[in-house]
Amino acid sequence: xxxxxxxxxxxxxxxxxxxxxxxxxxxxxxxxxxxxxxxxxxxxxxxxxxxxxxxxxxxxxxxxxxxxxxxxxxxxxxxxxxxxxxxxxxxxxxxxxxxxxxxxxxxxxxxxxxxxxxxxxxxxxxxxxxxxxxxxxxxxxxxxxxxxxxxxxxxxxxxxxxxxxxxxxxxxxxxxxxxxxxxxxxxxxxxxxxxxxxxxxxxxxxxxxxxxxxxxxxxxxxxxxxxxxxxxxxxxxxxxxxxxxxxxxxxxxxxxxxxxxxxxxxxxxxxxxxxxxxxxxxxx
Amino acid sequence: xxxxxxxxxxxxxxxxxxxxxxxxxxxxxxxxxxxxxxxxxxxxxxxxxxxxxxxxxxxxxxxxxxxxxxxxxxxxxxxxxxxxxxxxxxxxxxxxxxxxxxxxxxxxxxxxxxxxxxxxxxxxxxxxxxxxxxxxxxxxxxxxxxxxxxxxxxxxxxxxxxxxxxxxxxxxxxxxxxxxxxxxxxxxxxxxxxxxxxxxxxxxxxxxxxxxxxxxxxxxxxxxxxxxxxxxxxxxxxxxxxxxxxxxxxxxxxxxxxxxxxxxxxxxxxxxxxxxxxxxxxxxxxxx
Numbered sequence: 349x350x351x352x353x354x355x356x357x358x359x360x361x362x363x364x365x366x367x368x369x370x371x372x373x374x375x376x377x378x379x380x381x382x383x384x385x386x387x388x389x390x391x392x393x394x395x396x397x398x399x400x401x402x403x404x405x406x407x408x409x410x411x412x413x414x415x416x417x418x419x420x421x422x423x424x425x426x427x428x429x430x431x432x433x434x435x436x437x438x439x440x441x442x443x444x445x446x447x448x449x450x451x452x453x454x455x456x457x458x459x460x461x462x463x464x465x466x467x468x469x470x471x472x473x474x475x476x477x478x479x480x481x482x483x484x485x486x487x488x489x490x491x492x493x494x495x496x497x498x499x500x501x502x503x504x505x506x507x508x509x510x511x512x513x514x515x516x517x518x519x520x521x522x523x524x525x526x527x528x529x530x531x532x533x534x535x536x537x538x539x540x541x542x543x544x545x546x547x548x549x550x551x552x553x554x555x556x557x558x559x560x561x562x563x564x565x566x567x568x569x570x571x572x573x574x575x576x577x578x579x580x581x582x583x584x585x586x587x588x589x590x591x592x593x594x595x596x597x598x599x600x601x602x603x604x605x606x607x608x609x610x611x612x613x614x615x616x617x618x619x620x621x622x623x624x625x626x627x628x629x630x631x632x
Numbered sequence: 633x634x635x636x637x638x639x640x641x642x643x644x645x646x647x648x649x650x651x652x653x654x655x656x657x658x659x660x661x662x663x664x665x666x667x668x669x670x671x672x673x674x675x676x677x678x679x680x681x682x683x684x685x686x687x688x689x690x691x692x693x694x695x696x697x698x699x700x701x702x703x704x705x706x707x708x709x710x711x712x713x714x715x716x717x718x719x720x721x722x723x724x725x726x727x728x729x730x731x732x733x734x735x736x737x738x739x740x741x742x743x744x745x746x747x748x749x750x751x752x753x754x755x756x757x758x759x760x761x762x763x764x765x766x767x768x769x770x771x772x773x774x775x776x777x778x779x780x781x782x783x784x785x786x787x788x789x790x791x792x793x794x795x796x797x798x799x800x801x802x803x804x805x806x807x808x809x810x811x812x813x814x815x816x817x818x819x820x821x822x823x824x825x826x827x828x829x830x831x832x833x834x835x836x837x838x839x840x841x842x843x844x845x846x847x848x849x850x851x852x853x854x855x856x857x858x859x860x861x862x863x864x865x866x867x868x869x870x871x872x873x874x875x876x877x878x879x880x881x882x883x884x885x886x887x888x889x890x891x892x893x894x895x896x897x898x899x900x901x902x903x904x905x906x907x908x909x910x911x912x913x914x915x916x917x918x919x920x
Contacts, residue, residue: 415807440803449672449799450851450860456800463797464808466790468858495855496800511804 367428368393368519368551369414374423376409383409385575388423391551391568393518396542398562398582399555401572407555408441410572411521414553428518437512437550439505439522445497453492453499453507457482460511482510486540502533506540513544520544520552526561534561541565559586560607588613649876651771652892656872659829660842662781664868666788666826667847668861669819673799678715678820679843681734682827685711687836688740689828690761694748700761701776704828704836711737712824716817741836764835764893766872767879773832780825787822788861795819796857833872834893842868845900852907871899 369391376384383406391397401407412418414425415438427435445451457479462469469475483489488506491499496507505525512520522541526534538554542565545552556562559569559582569585571578573594578585585591586608591599598613670679689707693700745758759765794815797805802812823843830839850863875895882890 417806436807438804438807440801440807443801443803445800446672446674448851450668450855450857451672451796451800452855455796455857459793459797459800463793464805464810465793468789468792493855508804 367391367426369428369553370426371410371414372424372426374410374413374420374425376406376413376418377421378409382575384413384420384572384577386423387572387575387577389570389577389579391519391553393428393549393551394545395567396545396552396554396562396565397568397570398559398566399553399570399572400557400559400562401555402557405557405572406575407557407572408523411438411523411553411555414519414521435518437515437517437520439508439512439520439525441523441527445504447495447497449495449497451496452494453488453496453503453510454479454483456496456507457488457492457510457514460514478514479510482514485513485544486510500533501528502530502537505529505533505537509537509540509544513548513550518550520550522552522554524555524557526554526556526558531561538562538565563608582608586610649767649880651774652766652769652876653873655769655773655777656766656833656876656892657869658777658781659833660846660868660872661865662784663826663830663839663842664846664850664864664866665861666784666822667843667845667868668850668857668864669788669795669799669847670823670843671847671851672796672857672860673819675820675823676840676844678712679823679827680840681715682708682711682824683831683836683839683843684734685737686827686831686839687761688737688744690831690836691741691744691748691757694757694761695744699773699776701773701780701828701832704831705780705825708824708828708831709821712820716820759891760835761831762835762837763891764831764833764838766833766876766892766896769833777829777832780829784822784825784829787818791815791819791822792858834896838893838897841897841900842872845897845904846871849900849904849907852904867900867903871896871903874899 367390371390372388374384374387375382387406387410399407399410409418413420414427415436416425429435458469458475460482461475461478480489483492486506486509488503488510491503492507496504499507509520509522509525520541525537525541529537538561541552541554544550553570554562559566563582566582568580569578569582571585571591571594573591574596576594578590578594586601588599588601591601591610592613600611600613602609602611667676667679670676686704686708689703689705690700691703692707693703741761745761748757756765794805794810797808797810798812798815805815806812826843827839830842833839834842846864846867847860849867850860853863854860875892875898878895879890879892882888882895
């Protein structure tokens, strides 16, 4: 793990019992390859954190470790328990549903209450009200009665977020929720997630290979590269010196028109001349 | 509708068709209910494959003195197990291997039917196995069908919620602690039993129609999963009963006594087409 700041003051002021998630020196080896190497960070309730890294950086693996679907080779994960309630909400990467599948957004949200139980769920006024409350919270009421498979990517994300939130988790994990969304939908989803984190005091962890959409709302960054992580605020982490140490290569962080671009460092002169062609370049 | 009049006013229909109506009705409800999930899960190919392979089981039952249902059941459940092990529940990717295995299944059917007709002189066996014989079904099947149908329906009701979640997204289901593989395997067993029942009633070749047809129609009519399963069961039941009625009446038609299976699959297709006609009005019903 690469600390953005020695003795990160933000973390030191809070006792560990207030943390929604604590990831301690996680190491994951798969097929002889080290995917994650000594990754550690913690999330506080009410904070929105970006899990940033290029494809293959280990973002999904890290989320799977937190969900308990992947056993780490070393290290530990502690999720704040919320009594009997499910404490982790999860929104998987965009899935493709058959447009004719007879499942309304409303039904999918209801499955968030107790979808893992055997037997039928008898409809009740309380269930319907809870589902409606969640649909309203994510502004999804307008399309809640349409088949999920026919909704747009942004609409599906809202339904999935409501599905994850309905069990009142303390921690919400989203795997690349902005991939495949147009810019406007992405901004709306990001603003929604920031609002949810703030109002419901939930720690929200969003994985993304592109950080610019998250920059305006992101409280903290967990930046993954080469299996290592750098954690802190965006200003602490997204810096040339920190990312150079993380990548193990000279890397330069440029700010172009209010957007952040990570390019190969000065040693490779040819590359930085095309920042406008890319929002964000990970250079190895 | 002189046809319906014949059946209702001639004496004998309700007494002689009681057993077929009871067995066919039960099978239709179970097969179509299971079928709703088959279609939701995109596994209609598995249903087709199980039905085809089932013909080998049904025909082998003519060689040993056991009711055909046990032959159908043994081979569909075994085939479901193999499918689960090697993961060919959908056509994509493994279509060649599956095609060869299905061909082999029919090869076995051909052999068993040949042996059956030469050794036991059951000349009607091919027709019965491949195309069903609901009208002549023995009432001794009723307890077996009742038990198997009950078990299948119970599995379906028990798995309802996890199965839906697994169908939506295996990742999402796994994150909730649902044993995705186990749920899929349990469902495949339920499908295998439903296929065996459908093989028995309308024949190995036509059984897919009873599994997939009513479900495909139901999907056009409703966008709620539970409603779809119930609608499929209702459509299946209606098609089988109306099919029996028409088959009974067909004794007064040219060539006397048309097969029930023909009427059942024809009705299933007609209902499916009708549901497509009314679809544009119901499409994308969005509130406010």
